[in-house]
Amino acid sequence: xxKIPRGTLQEQTFxxxxxxxxxxxxxxxxxxxxxxxxxxxxxxxxxxxxGPAEExxxxxxxxxxxxxRTYSDGRGHPRLRMRHAPFTVDRAAHDAWLKHMRDAVxxxxxxxxxxxxxxxxxxxxxxxxxxxxx
Ligand code: HEM
Numbered sequence: 001x002x003k004i005p006r007g008t009l010q011e012q013t014f015x016x017x018x019x020x021x022x023x024x025x026x027x028x029x030x031x032x033x034x035x036x037x038x039x040x041x042x043x044x045x046x047x048x049x050x051g052p053a054e055e056x057x058x059x060x061x062x063x064x065x066x067x068x069r070t071y072s073d074g075r076g077h078p079r080l081r082m083r084h085a086p087f088t089v090d091r092a093a094h095d096a097w098l099k100h101m102r103d104a105v106x107x108x109x110x111x112x113x114x115x116x117x118x119x120x121x122x123x124x125x126x127x128x129x130x131x132x133x134x
Contacts, residue, residue, distance in 0.1 A: 013065065013066025013067070014065045014066055014114070014117065014118075015062060015065040015066040015067035016066070016067075017114060018065075018108075018110055018114050018118075020067065021062060021067065023108060023110075024058050024061050024062045024065075024067070025058055026107070026108060027058075027061070027104050027105065027107075027108055028054055028057050028058040028061065028104070029054065029058075030103065030104035030107050031057070031100050031101055031103075031104040032050050032053070032054045032057075034099070034100030034103055034104065035050065035100055036050055038096055038100065040092060040093060040096050041093065041096050041097065041100075044087050044088075044093070056071070056075065059071035059074070059075075060075075060078060060080075064121075080125075080129065081128065081129065081131070084129050084131060085131060087131075088131070088132060089129050089130050089131045089132065090130065090132040091130065091132075094126050094127065094129070094130050097126055098122065098123065098126050101122050101126070102119075105118060105119055105122070
């Protein structure tokens, strides 16, 4: 019999499975390189320096996928729809955001199953952030 000894099956979070902090940092860094060049998205970001926004998104995604809770330690409950209310997130902004995210996800070279899981979440989350009627 091929028994698995008790205590040797470790439940890993998605965060750990895809490579932890480094993977999320790479994802978000690549994403913001796209945003920096984007004529629609770049003006939406209030700060001159995109670094702090990059940090917030990286920490949020790390926390969401089971990593450290550093995002909420600093920012409290995410309340993402509320935090996006000052910005016009219409269909065009949504499409541009997802375009850069797609490019960033592709750059990671994840296993297909992980990639699908991450992408399904990002598309769902992006659709839920739209706050205009069109
Ligand atoms: C759909 C198109 C989206 C647009 C145009 C957009 C745009 C923005 C802008 C302009 C900011 C302010 C930058 C800053 O100061 O941090 C921001 C913040 C943020 N966004 Fe988005 N966003 C979108 C979707 C999303 C999605 C899908 C997520 C999550 C999966 C997300 C997560 C965040 C986070 C965590 C912050 C920082 C919140 C904070 O702590 O203040 N955004 N976004």
